[in-house]
Amino acid sequence: MSSKNPIGIFDSGIGGTSIWREIHNLLPQENTFYLADSKNAPYGQKSKEEIIALSSKNTEFLLNQNAKVIVVACNTATTNAIKELRAKYDVPFIGIEPAIKPAAHRSKTETIGILATKGTLNSELFNRAVETYSNVKIIEQVGYGLVSLIEEGKMNSEEMTGLLNDYLKPMVEQNIDYLVLGCTHYPYLIPQIKKIIPSHIKIIDSGEAVAKQTKNVLEKNHLLNTSTAQSSQIFYSNSDARVLKDILGFSKEVYEKDF
Ligand code: DGL
Numbered sequence: 001m002s003s004k005n006p007i008g009i010f011d012s013g014i015g016g017t018s019i020w021r022e023i024h025n026l027l028p029q030e031n032t033f034y035l036a037d038s039k040n041a042p043y044g045q046k047s048k049e050e051i052i053a054l055s056s057k058n059t060e061f062l063l064n065q066n067a068k069v070i071v072v073a074c075n076t077a078t079t080n081a082i083k084e085l086r087a088k089y090d091v092p093f094i095g096i097e098p099a100i101k102p103a104a105h106r107s108k109t110e111t112i113g114i115l116a117t118k119g120t121l122n123s124e125l126f127n128r129a130v131e132t133y134s135n136v137k138i139i140e141q142v143g144y145g146l147v148s149l150i151e152e153g154k155m156n157s158e159e160m161t162g163l164l165n166d167y168l169k170p171m172v173e174q175n176i177d178y179l180v181l182g183c184t185h186y187p188y189l190i191p192q193i194k195k196i197i198p199s200h201i202k203i204i205d206s207g208e209a210v211a212k213q214t215k216n217v218l219e220k221n222h223l224l225n226t227s228t229a230q231s232s233q234i235f236y237s238n239s240d241a242r243v244l245k246d247i248l249g250f251s252k253e254v255y256e257k258d259f
Helices: 017-026 048-064 075-088 100-106 124-132 145-151 158-173 186-196 205-222 242-249
Strands: 007-011 032-036 067-071 111-117 136-141 178-182 202-204 235-237 255-256
Touching: 007 017, 007 048, 017 032, 017 075, 017 202, 032 048, 048 067, 048 075, 048 186, 067 075, 067 205, 075 111, 075 124, 100 124, 100 178, 100 202, 111 158, 111 205, 136 158, 145 158, 145 186, 158 186, 178 186, 186 202, 242 255
Parallel strands: 007 032, 007 067, 032 235, 111 136, 111 178, 178 202, 235 255
Antiparallel strands: none
Protein backbone atom coordinates (compact mmCIF):
# COMPACT_ATOMS: atom_id res chain seq x y z
CA MET A 1 0.00 0.00 0.00
CA SER A 2 1.42 3.39 -1.00
CA SER A 3 1.05 6.51 1.15
CA LYS A 4 0.07 8.30 -2.08
CA ASN A 5 -3.14 6.28 -2.27
CA PRO A 6 -6.21 8.33 -1.38
CA ILE A 7 -8.04 8.55 1.92
CA GLY A 8 -11.49 7.14 1.09
CA ILE A 9 -14.39 9.00 2.71
CA PHE A 10 -18.08 8.15 2.50
CA ASP A 11 -21.38 9.43 3.79
CA SER A 12 -25.03 8.76 3.05
CA GLY A 13 -24.83 12.00 1.06
CA ILE A 14 -23.22 15.41 0.98
CA GLY A 15 -22.99 16.01 4.76
CA GLY A 16 -19.69 14.17 5.15
CA THR A 17 -18.04 16.96 3.17
CA SER A 18 -18.00 18.79 6.54
CA ILE A 19 -15.58 16.04 7.64
CA TRP A 20 -13.69 16.12 4.35
CA ARG A 21 -13.07 19.86 4.98
CA GLU A 22 -11.54 19.17 8.40
CA ILE A 23 -9.35 16.40 6.98
CA HIS A 24 -8.24 18.50 4.05
CA ASN A 25 -7.42 21.47 6.32
CA LEU A 26 -5.30 19.32 8.62
CA LEU A 27 -3.74 17.14 5.92
CA PRO A 28 -3.64 19.20 2.70
CA GLN A 29 -0.98 16.95 1.15
CA GLU A 30 -3.30 13.91 1.24
CA ASN A 31 -5.15 12.70 -1.85
CA THR A 32 -8.81 12.15 -1.04
CA PHE A 33 -11.72 10.35 -2.66
CA TYR A 34 -15.19 11.28 -1.41
CA LEU A 35 -18.30 9.22 -2.02
CA ALA A 36 -21.81 10.64 -1.51
CA ASP A 37 -24.41 7.87 -1.51
CA SER A 38 -27.12 10.51 -1.98
CA LYS A 39 -29.32 8.13 -3.97
CA ASN A 40 -29.88 6.16 -0.75
CA ALA A 41 -30.02 9.10 1.68
CA PRO A 42 -31.21 9.42 4.34
CA TYR A 43 -29.78 6.42 6.18
CA GLY A 44 -31.24 7.64 9.47
CA GLN A 45 -34.51 5.73 9.26
CA LYS A 46 -33.15 2.54 7.68
CA SER A 47 -32.64 -0.73 9.54
CA LYS A 48 -29.24 -1.72 10.90
CA GLU A 49 -29.02 -4.45 8.23
CA GLU A 50 -29.69 -1.97 5.43
CA ILE A 51 -27.10 0.45 6.83
CA ILE A 52 -24.50 -2.35 7.01
CA ALA A 53 -25.26 -3.39 3.40
CA LEU A 54 -24.97 0.20 2.07
CA SER A 55 -21.83 0.88 4.10
CA SER A 56 -20.26 -2.33 2.72
CA LYS A 57 -21.10 -1.29 -0.83
CA ASN A 58 -19.53 2.15 -0.25
CA THR A 59 -16.43 0.60 1.31
CA GLU A 60 -15.97 -1.75 -1.65
CA PHE A 61 -16.27 1.14 -4.10
CA LEU A 62 -13.58 3.05 -2.21
CA LEU A 63 -11.33 0.00 -1.96
CA ASN A 64 -11.61 -0.33 -5.75
CA GLN A 65 -10.23 3.23 -5.90
CA ASN A 66 -7.27 1.95 -3.83
CA ALA A 67 -8.23 3.81 -0.65
CA LYS A 68 -5.52 3.33 2.00
CA VAL A 69 -7.89 4.03 4.91
CA ILE A 70 -11.65 4.56 5.05
CA VAL A 71 -13.31 7.41 6.92
CA VAL A 72 -16.95 6.67 7.69
CA ALA A 73 -18.05 10.32 7.65
CA CYS A 74 -21.53 9.48 8.88
CA ASN A 75 -22.63 9.04 12.50
CA THR A 76 -25.48 6.76 11.47
CA ALA A 77 -23.21 4.42 9.48
CA THR A 78 -20.52 4.45 12.19
CA THR A 79 -22.84 3.70 15.09
CA ASN A 80 -24.66 0.94 13.19
CA ALA A 81 -22.03 -0.64 10.97
CA ILE A 82 -18.40 0.08 11.86
CA LYS A 83 -17.97 -3.09 13.91
CA GLU A 84 -19.14 -5.19 10.97
CA LEU A 85 -17.00 -3.23 8.49
CA ARG A 86 -13.89 -3.72 10.62
CA ALA A 87 -14.58 -7.44 10.82
CA LYS A 88 -15.14 -7.76 7.07
CA TYR A 89 -12.45 -5.58 5.44
CA ASP A 90 -8.73 -5.53 6.03
CA VAL A 91 -8.25 -1.75 5.96
CA PRO A 92 -8.08 0.78 8.82
CA PHE A 93 -11.43 2.51 9.49
CA ILE A 94 -11.99 5.85 11.18
CA GLY A 95 -15.55 6.52 12.34
CA ILE A 96 -17.49 9.42 13.78
CA GLU A 97 -19.69 9.46 16.87
CA PRO A 98 -21.56 12.32 18.54
CA ALA A 99 -19.30 14.43 20.79
CA ILE A 100 -21.15 13.72 24.04
CA LYS A 101 -17.96 13.31 26.04
CA PRO A 102 -16.62 16.90 25.78
CA ALA A 103 -20.14 18.32 26.18
CA ALA A 104 -20.84 16.23 29.30
CA HIS A 105 -17.50 17.19 30.84
CA ARG A 106 -17.86 20.91 30.21
CA SER A 107 -21.57 21.44 30.89
CA LYS A 108 -22.28 23.73 33.83
CA THR A 109 -26.06 23.34 33.74
CA GLU A 110 -25.53 19.55 33.63
CA THR A 111 -27.96 19.43 30.73
CA ILE A 112 -26.91 18.92 27.13
CA GLY A 113 -28.88 18.54 23.94
CA ILE A 114 -28.16 16.22 21.06
CA LEU A 115 -29.60 16.45 17.59
CA ALA A 116 -28.98 13.32 15.50
CA THR A 117 -30.72 10.77 13.30
CA LYS A 118 -33.02 8.08 14.65
CA GLY A 119 -30.48 5.44 13.57
CA THR A 120 -27.74 7.04 15.64
CA LEU A 121 -29.86 7.69 18.74
CA ASN A 122 -31.23 4.14 18.70
CA SER A 123 -27.86 2.47 18.18
CA GLU A 124 -26.21 0.31 20.82
CA LEU A 125 -22.92 2.19 20.44
CA PHE A 126 -24.57 5.54 21.18
CA ASN A 127 -26.59 4.21 24.10
CA ARG A 128 -23.52 2.69 25.69
CA ALA A 129 -21.82 6.11 25.47
CA VAL A 130 -24.86 7.77 27.05
CA GLU A 131 -24.74 5.39 30.02
CA THR A 132 -21.18 6.51 30.72
CA TYR A 133 -22.32 10.11 31.21
CA SER A 134 -25.12 9.64 33.70
CA ASN A 135 -23.87 12.78 35.53
CA VAL A 136 -25.65 14.94 32.95
CA LYS A 137 -29.16 15.07 31.60
CA ILE A 138 -29.05 14.36 27.86
CA ILE A 139 -31.96 15.62 25.81
CA GLU A 140 -32.16 13.61 22.62
CA GLN A 141 -33.92 14.90 19.54
CA VAL A 142 -34.25 13.14 16.18
CA GLY A 143 -33.70 15.60 13.33
CA TYR A 144 -36.57 14.25 11.21
CA GLY A 145 -36.48 15.73 7.71
CA LEU A 146 -33.27 17.75 8.06
CA VAL A 147 -31.00 15.48 5.99
CA SER A 148 -33.59 15.18 3.19
CA LEU A 149 -33.94 18.96 2.94
CA ILE A 150 -30.16 19.41 2.78
CA GLU A 151 -29.91 16.71 0.11
CA GLU A 152 -32.61 18.54 -1.87
CA GLY A 153 -30.59 21.76 -1.67
CA LYS A 154 -33.23 23.37 0.60
CA MET A 155 -30.88 24.32 3.39
CA ASN A 156 -32.17 27.86 3.76
CA SER A 157 -35.85 27.14 3.27
CA GLU A 158 -38.70 28.19 5.54
CA GLU A 159 -39.42 24.52 6.07
CA MET A 160 -35.92 24.08 7.50
CA THR A 161 -36.33 27.04 9.85
CA GLY A 162 -39.65 25.60 11.04
CA LEU A 163 -38.17 22.19 11.80
CA LEU A 164 -35.14 23.63 13.57
CA ASN A 165 -37.40 25.80 15.72
CA ASP A 166 -39.49 22.79 16.70
CA TYR A 167 -36.43 20.71 17.60
CA LEU A 168 -34.31 23.29 19.37
CA LYS A 169 -36.71 25.46 21.37
CA PRO A 170 -37.66 22.68 23.84
CA MET A 171 -33.97 22.06 24.50
CA VAL A 172 -33.38 25.76 25.19
CA GLU A 173 -36.35 25.75 27.58
CA GLN A 174 -34.76 22.86 29.46
CA ASN A 175 -31.61 24.93 30.00
CA ILE A 176 -29.01 23.13 27.89
CA ASP A 177 -25.63 24.84 27.65
CA TYR A 178 -24.19 22.51 24.99
CA LEU A 179 -25.75 21.38 21.75
CA VAL A 180 -24.12 18.33 20.17
CA LEU A 181 -24.56 17.98 16.41
CA GLY A 182 -24.59 14.21 15.95
CA CYS A 183 -24.93 14.11 12.16
CA THR A 184 -22.32 15.25 9.65
CA HIS A 185 -24.95 17.11 7.62
CA TYR A 186 -25.81 19.42 10.52
CA PRO A 187 -22.67 21.63 10.70
CA TYR A 188 -24.02 23.26 7.53
CA LEU A 189 -27.03 24.40 9.58
CA ILE A 190 -24.97 26.25 12.20
CA PRO A 191 -25.74 29.76 10.86
CA GLN A 192 -29.47 29.02 11.14
CA ILE A 193 -29.18 27.25 14.49
CA LYS A 194 -27.39 30.31 15.90
CA LYS A 195 -30.40 32.45 15.02
CA ILE A 196 -32.63 30.19 17.14
CA ILE A 197 -30.60 29.38 20.25
CA PRO A 198 -29.13 31.95 22.67
CA SER A 199 -25.43 32.73 22.22
CA HIS A 200 -24.33 31.20 25.55
CA ILE A 201 -25.21 27.71 24.25
CA LYS A 202 -22.14 26.17 22.66
CA ILE A 203 -22.46 24.06 19.55
CA ILE A 204 -20.07 21.17 19.11
CA ASP A 205 -19.47 18.44 16.59
CA SER A 206 -16.80 15.80 16.06
CA GLY A 207 -15.26 16.99 12.77
CA GLU A 208 -11.93 18.20 14.11
CA ALA A 209 -11.51 15.11 16.31
CA VAL A 210 -12.06 12.85 13.29
CA ALA A 211 -9.42 14.71 11.28
CA LYS A 212 -6.92 14.31 14.15
CA GLN A 213 -7.80 10.65 14.48
CA THR A 214 -7.29 10.18 10.72
CA LYS A 215 -3.81 11.66 11.07
CA ASN A 216 -3.03 9.34 14.01
CA VAL A 217 -4.19 6.27 12.11
CA LEU A 218 -2.13 7.22 9.05
CA GLU A 219 0.96 7.78 11.21
CA LYS A 220 0.51 4.52 13.04
CA ASN A 221 0.21 2.63 9.77
CA HIS A 222 3.11 4.52 8.12
CA LEU A 223 0.70 5.85 5.50
CA LEU A 224 1.04 9.61 5.95
CA ASN A 225 1.66 11.20 2.54
CA THR A 226 4.83 13.28 2.75
CA SER A 227 4.94 14.05 -0.98
CA THR A 228 5.06 17.75 -1.85
CA ALA A 229 3.22 17.19 -5.15
CA GLN A 230 -0.18 18.87 -5.53
CA SER A 231 -2.75 16.59 -3.93
CA SER A 232 -5.90 15.47 -5.74
CA GLN A 233 -9.43 15.78 -4.33
CA ILE A 234 -12.08 13.76 -6.11
CA PHE A 235 -15.81 13.70 -5.34
CA TYR A 236 -18.43 11.20 -6.51
CA SER A 237 -22.19 11.32 -6.16
CA ASN A 238 -24.74 8.76 -7.32
CA SER A 239 -27.45 11.44 -7.40
CA ASP A 240 -27.52 15.06 -8.58
CA ALA A 241 -23.85 16.12 -8.56
CA ARG A 242 -24.85 19.81 -8.62
CA VAL A 243 -26.02 19.62 -5.00
CA LEU A 244 -22.63 18.22 -4.00
CA LYS A 245 -20.85 20.85 -6.06
CA ASP A 246 -22.91 23.63 -4.47
CA ILE A 247 -22.14 22.56 -0.93
CA LEU A 248 -18.43 22.38 -1.72
CA GLY A 249 -18.69 25.94 -2.99
CA PHE A 250 -15.72 25.70 -5.33
CA SER A 251 -14.85 23.85 -8.46
CA LYS A 252 -13.38 20.45 -7.81
CA GLU A 253 -13.67 17.27 -9.76
CA VAL A 254 -17.25 16.21 -9.00
CA TYR A 255 -18.52 13.17 -10.85
CA GLU A 256 -22.03 11.82 -11.12
CA LYS A 257 -22.03 8.05 -11.37
CA ASP A 258 -24.35 5.31 -10.27
CA PHE A 259 -22.70 2.77 -8.00
N1 DGL B 1 -24.55 12.39 7.63
C1 DGL B 1 -25.28 11.30 8.22
C2 DGL B 1 -24.95 11.18 9.70
O1 DGL B 1 -23.92 11.69 10.13
C3 DGL B 1 -26.72 11.47 7.86
C4 DGL B 1 -27.52 10.26 8.09
C5 DGL B 1 -28.72 10.10 7.19
O2 DGL B 1 -28.50 9.93 5.99
O3 DGL B 1 -29.83 10.10 7.71
O4 DGL B 1 -25.66 10.58 10.48
